[in-house]
Amino acid sequence: ALELRDVVKEYPGQPPVRALDDVSLRIEHGELVAVVGPSGSGKSTLLNVMGTLDRPTAGVVEVDGVDTARMPDDAVAGVRARRIGFVFQQFFLLPGMSAVDNVANGLLYQGVRPAERRRRSIEALERVGLGHRIEHPPNHLSGGERQRVAVARALVHRPAFVLADEPTGNLDSKSTDAVMRLIGDLHDDGTTIVVITHDTAIAASLPRQVTVFDGRLQHDSGTPR
Amino acid sequence: ALELRDVVKEYPGQPPVRALDDVSLRIEHGELVAVVGPSGSGKSTLLNVMGTLDRPTAGVVEVDGVDTARMPDDAVAGVRARRIGFVFQQFFLLPGMSAVDNVANGLLYQGVRPAERRRRSIEALERVGLGHRIEHPPNHLSGGERQRVAVARALVHRPAFVLADEPTGNLDSKSTDAVMRLIGDLHDDGTTIVVITHDTAIAASLPRQVTVFDGRLQHDSGTPR
Ligand SMILES: Nc1ncnc2c1ncn2[C@@H]1O[C@H](COP(=O)(O)OP(=O)(O)OP(=O)(O)O)[C@@H](O)[C@H]1O
Numbered sequence: 001a002l003e004l005r006d007v008v009k010e011y012p013g014q015p016p017v018r019a020l021d022d023v024s025l026r027i028e029h030g031e032l033v034a035v036v037g038p039s040g041s042g043k044s045t046l047l048n049v050m051g052t053l054d055r056p057t058a059g060v061v062e063v064d065g066v067d068t069a070r071m072p073d074d075a076v077a078g079v080r081a082r083r084i085g086f087v088f089q090q091f092f093l094l095p096g097m098s099a100v101d102n103v104a105n106g107l108l109y110q111g112v113r114p115a116e117r118r119r120r121s122i123e124a125l126e127r128v129g130l131g132h133r134i135e136h137p138p139n140h141l142s143g144g145e146r147q148r149v150a151v152a153r154a155l156v157h158r159p160a161f162v163l164a165d166e167p168t169g170n171l172d173s174k175s176t177d178a179v180m181r182l183i184g185d186l187h188d189d190g191t192t193i194v195v196i197t198h199d200t201a202i203a204a205s206l207p208r209q210v211t212v213f214d215g216r217l218q219h220d221s222g223t224p225r
Numbered sequence: 226a227l228e229l230r231d232v233v234k235e236y237p238g239q240p241p242v243r244a245l246d247d248v249s250l251r252i253e254h255g256e257l258v259a260v261v262g263p264s265g266s267g268k269s270t271l272l273n274v275m276g277t278l279d280r281p282t283a284g285v286v287e288v289d290g291v292d293t294a295r296m297p298d299d300a301v302a303g304v305r306a307r308r309i310g311f312v313f314q315q316f317f318l319l320p321g322m323s324a325v326d327n328v329a330n331g332l333l334y335q336g337v338r339p340a341e342r343r344r345r346s347i348e349a350l351e352r353v354g355l356g357h358r359i360e361h362p363p364n365h366l367s368g369g370e371r372q373r374v375a376v377a378r379a380l381v382h383r384p385a386f387v388l389a390d391e392p393t394g395n396l397d398s399k400s401t402d403a404v405m406r407l408i409g410d411l412h413d414d415g416t417t418i419v420v421i422t423h424d425t426a427i428a429a430s431l432p433r434q435v436t437v438f439d440g441r442l443q444h445d446s447g448t449p450r
Pocket residue numbers: 133136139140141142143144145170171172236237238242243244262263264265266267268269270271314
């Protein structure tokens with residue numbers, strides 16, 4: 001499970017910004033959850049804290065019972081690299097590297113040999129409709145193509161947890177369907193997936209919806225038990 | 226009017242990518258046009274060529290009868306700075322500068338004094354719901370907040386032409402409505418506006434829709450005359 005208890009995330013400022021305000025949330029293995037809420041409400045902050053990219057100001061963040069909020073950085077980084085795949089709201093692809101090499105980076109810490117990394121990366125790109133763009137670097141790709149490369153990179157090492165921040169925001173309906181089908185397939189294989197989305201149709205199609213408002217969990221359609 | 230005649234945009238490669246393939250399009254003053262089409266179909270390339278950010282490989286690009294495709298770079302830059310406001314698909318805000326200063330940059334070449342630049346920039350940010358974030362730099366803003374700063378910056382100098390590339394892709398419904406209302410108000414004041422969008426509801430709400438497919442104009446719901 002991925003669990004947050006009484007989590008606060010506050011940024012300094014005049015006045016300070018309380019991006020997460022006493023949040024408690026438990027996500028069981030194998031769940032598929034939508035996170036929705038207004039712009040600026042705290043969704044990305046929630047995902048970053050869940051994925052151990054950001055430390056909370058207060059509260060507990062447990063990944064399978066291990067309290068990551070109190071672990072040293074390198075230990076946290078190890079947990080994260082092995083078990084969590086992140087699709088970022090602003091992609092962060094490596095410029096100057098081809099799409100296939102960008103995706104293969106997602107396999108670098110998994111002990112996978114180069115030929116196999118390339119094979120699996122090409123397969124991941126084909127699944128998001130980019131088999132014809134594998135050698136293009138990000139600056140030779142459209143916005144939606146870059147987004148799909150970011151999706152492929154996050155998923156290629158088959159992490160236990162996938163945290164996706166607006167994975168279809170730049171996509172047309174055909175590419176959106178391809179990405180959501182890929183997410184659905186991973187979920188069928190047992191992956192735990194959290195998707196931030198502004199697309200109400202996508203949110204409604206997932207088994208559980210969590211609503212964020214002003215840094216608080218305003219609504220949670222509920223866990224399966 | 227903004228007019229493209231027989232425009233080709235080809236990128237080198239194995240094989241070369243024909244991002245625009247013999248495109249002709251005329252947009253009259255005061256029009257409000259949606260550009261739709263699949264991811265990778267050529268929409269951003271079309272907008273960049275229309276907005277003189279990219280030179281075509283072949284063909285003519287006329288802004289009010291002036292052939293910009295054959296003008297020297299500095300002359301083109303002058304036309305563009307005075308007359309065109311761009312909302313980019315990937316924002317390009319200046320890091321380390323507050324939201325209000327980022328927006329005020331949109332007024333630097335208009336001979337507007339600093340106090341007036343600040344006043345108008347605050348007003349622009351309030352219109353997109355960011356009055357409470359004016360001093361935040363981009364890295365202290367959410368994805369949707371950054372997008373709205375980019376919208377405010379593009380519009381603050383009241384350009385004759387606004388070219389918006391997915392201006393609501395990262396926004397919830399409330400912020401999307403605020404941005405589209407702002408676009409509608411500018412249009413009522415006579416601004417010529419072209420909006421690339423994957424949101425079929427937004428596209429349907431505009432007076433004209435142009436569909437791009439594989440670098441060609443597949444459909445054009447038509448000009449008002
Ligand atoms: N510099 C470049 N070199 C080679 N190919 C490029 C380059 N820039 C863009 N392309 C290709 O040109 C095609 C059109 O790109 P464009 O950015 O116009 O698409 P788009 O319709 O805006 O897509 P999206 O909806 O994903 O933003 C894409 O397939 C892209 O891979």
